[in-house]
Amino acid sequence: MTKPIAYIMVLLSLTQFVCAKEEQRVQVADPYIDLHTGPGKGYPKFYVGEKGDWIVLLKRRTTWFKVRLNNDVEGWVEEDQLTATLAPSGERLDIKKLDAESLADRHWAIGISGGDFGGADLVSLHIAYVFTENISTELTLSQALGTFSNNYLYDLSVLHKAFPEWRVSPYFVLGGGQINTDPDATLVETEDRTDDTFHVGVGLELPMARRFSLRLEYRNYLALTSRDDDEEIEQWKLGLHAYF
Amino acid sequence: METWTARLFLSILLSTLAPCLAAQSGQPVDVVDPDLERQEIDIDAIDSEDFEFSIYGGILSIEDFGSDTVIGARAAYHITETLFLEAAYGMSEAGETSFETLSGAAQLLTDDERDFEYYNLSAGLNILPGETFIGSSWAFNTALYVIAGIGSTEFGGDEHFTINFGAGYRMLFNDWFALHVDVRDHLFDSDLLGTEKTVHNIELTAGFSVFF
Known part of the structure; x- marks a missing residue:
């Protein structure tokens, strides 16, 4: 194998490694979630997810999560509405505690x-x-x-x-x-x-x-x-x- | 004999407890769902897209030296849905002053000194978020933002402390690709033409950005 091809192979495998993120699927534990069209309070709400719905967490931007519901509806949900959903199993975390912990994780x-x-x-x-x-x-x-x-x-x-x-x-x-x-x-x-x-x-x-x-x-x-x-x-x- | 007393005792106990037991076991009330499956979520594994990188081009009006093309790049970090920090670098080349053009030969600056380069660090606020509609089937997220910051401009053989402020419009085609239109004013003190004065250099640019 020639060198350039080897480099490309290495690069490709690296991108695979970086991109291969596990899909984060979770059941909504909060009473309901508002789906906005964009990652901000100013963007309109267009859908509501219920407690018990399964959602896939696709990406984050600042304090917003992009989620996909089972019926393929995608929208942005604010972190504050997902506190119970995102808390570790069986625990009930209040927002302040979650904040303090997430800040402690930021290095x-x-x-x-x-x-x-x-x-x-x-x-x-x-x-x-x-x-x-x-x-x-x-x-x-x-x-x-x-x-x-x-x-x-x-x-x-x-x-x-x-x-x-x-x-x-x-x-x-x-x-x-x-x-x-x-x-x-x-x-x-x-x-x-x-x-x-x-x-x-x-x-x-x-x-x-x-x-x-x-x-x-x-x-x-x-x-x-x-x-x-x-x-x-x-x-x-x-x-x-x-x-x- | 003993079994009889035991039976009697049990039957009395059952008859007194029966209504109570029936009420409890009759129709289960879903106060807590014990079958609720909870998955451990690794929040760090979710792709976060708080950084934005953009390239832009446009026109920069350099006070006393005419208007010229400007190109540059910006990197932004979005802290909250409203606030972001931005670092920018841009360059342009100044033309001639009216005096230089009219006099023919006299040159105020060398070619090197005509290079106009700036960098700045700014903070921006997303205001007026919304959607824009193109036709009946397309909706794009937009935001108008105001921004201000400080930096340095190298022009005329000297570096100047520079204040910049302006406003911009961001239109997102999808989650990570956006179009920007920006207007900025770069202010600094210059004594290039004899007396010291504050010069305004107004910049009009358009560019594309990616979030990552």
């Missing part, structure tokens, strides 16, 4: 934020991995656009939530990274430079809905420059943080 999060970095405008994107409800780690890419220079920041941080049970949860940040400074082309003696940085910070996380929260954060950066003095820079940012 990845992304976020965007904007703010101020030593007087420059900050744009920031981060991806986080949540180890426990207390500890998570974050990789942050930021750009700070100032009048005289343009900075790129690459940070790896550890976050610690001391009181995860609080509604507004404070957290501490500790980490390090690099800062790349690109001075304005119109200035004399321009030279790109890259310095190592350390940062400490504090933040507040305010949950807005089931899967996302608002974050306000302050970080104090120490840039280990090659010049005589190290540079201390303050960063403020406000952003959205979503779990998936």
Whole structure:
């Protein structure tokens, strides 16, 4: 067998593996389910499924499930209407508990934020991995656009939530990274430079809905420059943080 | 003798309990169905389609530099039915200012500096969800959304902090394939023509997206 064909075979088998998801068939345990034409409350209800009906869970989008009834009617049902159906056998779960459990299962999060970095405008994107409800780690890419220079920041941080049970949860940040400074082309003696940085910070996380929260954060950066003095820079940012 | 007393005792017991037993066993009431079969569901095995990737093209009006074609790509993550986060990257190339065209030879920018590139991180809200009907047998889900965000624009040899906002229309042909029409304004401060001012760069685009 020639190499390209082998590659294609491997790829095909991989897609088979990825696509071969077991059909999730379940009996409705909730009193009834409303089928909407789309994954949102604003899309009209066009059908009602009864308790005891068998449904196939086809796919999800945000908090909506696409289901197929026995008579081949397909529609979107909100998660809230499937709490008893989706709960493990014999158990009756309330929505809050289900939420808390599903959030505990979510290990990845992304976020965007904007703010101020030593007087420059900050744009920031981060991806986080949540180890426990207390500890998570974050990789942050930021750009700070100032009048005289343009900075790129690459940070790896550890976050610690001391009181995860609080509604507004404070957290501490500790980490390090690099800062790349690109001075304005119109200035004399321009030279790109890259310095190592350390940062400490504090933040507040305010949950807005089931899967996302608002974050306000302050970080104090120490840039280990090659010049005589190290540079201390303050960063403020406000952003959205979503779990998936 | 003993059996007689036992029989008598039992018959009395039965006669007193009989109506009660009959009521219980006569017609079973379905309070709990013991035969209800419950299947363990693996929710994680259900395909979730919260990410959306799109490519788009259109016209970007670069303030003072005319209108030119723009192409770009966007990636979105849908958090709830209403809220989504989006990252976008687009590029265009600026034309000439009226001054450059009229004067003939004078050039304000080099070719490299005419490249207009931007990226942004935005949050969008799906408002006005609904259905649109084409003919009598086709119905498609639609949504109008508003979006705003921040980012950076590289133009004229400099990078500028950029605010973008706008609105868009999404029409889904099926569960995972959609058509987008978007209008966005990209605002940043520029001193390219001498004095510093806020420039508006209005973009009109259309594109296709897939959910995965």
